[in-house]
Amino acid sequence: MHELPVINSILSVVLKHAAANQVKKVVAIHLQVGEMSDLEDAWMQQYFDYLSKGGLAEGAVLKIERIPVVMRCAACGHTYEVNVKDGTKPLCPECGGDKHSLVSGREYFIKNMEVL
Amino acid sequence: MNDAVRIIEVKEDILADNALMAKNLNNALTASKTFLMNLMASPGAGKTTTLLATLARIGKNLKVGVMEADIDSKVDAEKIAAAGTEAIQIKTGGFCHMDATMVKTGLDAMDSKRFDLVILENVGNLVCPAEFETGAHLNAMILSIPEGDDKPLKYPLMFSVCQVLLINKMDYLPLSDFNLELFKERVRAINPDMTIFEISAKTGQGVDAWAEWLMARVRNVIG
Numbered sequence: 001m002h003e004l005p006v007i008n009s010i011l012s013v014v015l016k017h018a019a020a021n022q023v024k025k026v027v028a029i030h031l032q033v034g035e036m037s038d039l040e041d042a043w044m045q046q047y048f049d050y051l052s053k054g055g056l057a058e059g060a061v062l063k064i065e066r067i068p069v070v071m072r073c074a075a076c077g078h079t080y081e082v083n084v085k086d087g088t089k090p091l092c093p094e095c096g097g098d099k100h101s102l103v104s105g106r107e108y109f110i111k112n113m114e115v116l
Numbered sequence: 117m118n119d120a121v122r123i124i125e126v127k128e129d130i131l132a133d134n135a136l137m138a139k140n141l142n143n144a145l146t147a148s149k150t151f152l153m154n155l156m157a158s159p160g161a162g163k164t165t166t167l168l169a170t171l172a173r174i175g176k177n178l179k180v181g182v183m184e185a186d187i188d189s190k191v192d193a194e195k196i197a198a199a200g201t202e203a204i205q206i207k208t209g210g211f212c213h214m215d216a217t218m219v220k221t222g223l224d225a226m227d228s229k230r231f232d233l234v235i236l237e238n239v240g241n242l243v244c245p246a247e248f249e250t251g252a253h254l255n256a257m258i259l260s261i262p263e264g265d266d267k268p269l270k271y272p273l274m275f276s277v278c279q280v281l282l283i284n285k286m287d288y289l290p291l292s293d294f295n296l297e298l299f300k301e302r303v304r305a306i307n308p309d310m311t312i313f314e315i316s317a318k319t320g321q322g323v324d325a326w327a328e329w330l331m332a333r334v335r336n337v338i339g
Binding site: 002004005006009010013014017018021023027036037038084085086087088089090098099100102106107108109110111112113114115116 | 120121122123124125126127128129130131133211212213215241243244247248268269270271272273276301302304305306308309
């Protein structure tokens with residue numbers, strides 16, 4: 001159920017661009033999804049199939065690329081990738097600092113779509 | 117012959133519209149001297165009980181309103197109202213979170229500028245409410261001891277978007293295998309700036325310190 005609002009937003013952006021470009025059918029959608037997201041690829045596709053039924057985007061394949069979580073060190077400005085699901089404390093590999101801000105990793109970005 | 121496949125560049129973040137709406141809402145709230153707190157937790161973590169314990173301590177000093185978001189019930193709003201705080205219930209109709217548009221509708225309905233502090237009790241889960249910004253000045257979350265110390269590993273986004281964490285049901289700690297130090301380490305790995313309070317809404321442990329901290333945060337914004 002958590003996928004629904006996200007997939008609904010994706011579908012409405014896709015249909016908006018489809019209408020503006022005289023698209024007959026949407027074949028594939030290239031998404032960039034941050035590693036912070038808890039949504040699973042297979043479920044995103046299932047919910048997409050359900051919501052897109054009967055429209056231009058029915059049958060479109062979601063090509064999902066995961067975007068790593070990247071932090072910027074507050075002390076030295078260095079950016080580095082972090083695995084947020086293994087529970088280890090991310091330290092800056094340059095200066096050892098433990099204060100950081102998120103640069104990427106929580107996006108749902110629609111890069112492009114393949115259409116007929 | 118088949119039509120050739122074309123590629124249309126979209127380049128849109130689907131959360132961008134909501135983020136912009138949230139930012140505008142936050143500016144409007146600040147201008148009307150109303151502080152919005154977005155309270156998030158799992159079902160059963162003790163959101164409503166913690167809210168009641170908090171209201172009992174801050175209600176004398178601040179004019180507080182509560183917005184209860186629930187999929188389809190008004191039992192929480194009734195409890196809050198029975199304790200003497202104005203509350204409205206938003207039924208999300210199956211939606212598992214509140215987005216900025218829904219929050220604005222609720223704030224307008226309760227005439228939010230009358231309040232110093234509006235507390236949004238978001239829908240009970242650790243997934244969707246973290247994804248959608250609400251326009252709040254403060255994102256607070258509750259994690260209760262019986263839920264387990266592994267939750268930061270499962271729901272990193274929720275722990276990363278909150279500024280304050282209430283560890284609730286501390287009275288259960290002696291009965292459980294919850295590792296408090298390991299848990300805090302996992303939280304700080306995701307969010308080194310998280311402010312943490314150890315509380316029990318039931319016994320009142322730690323609630324005074326949390327209420328003081330919250331009042332100071334509110335005063336910072338409303339003056």
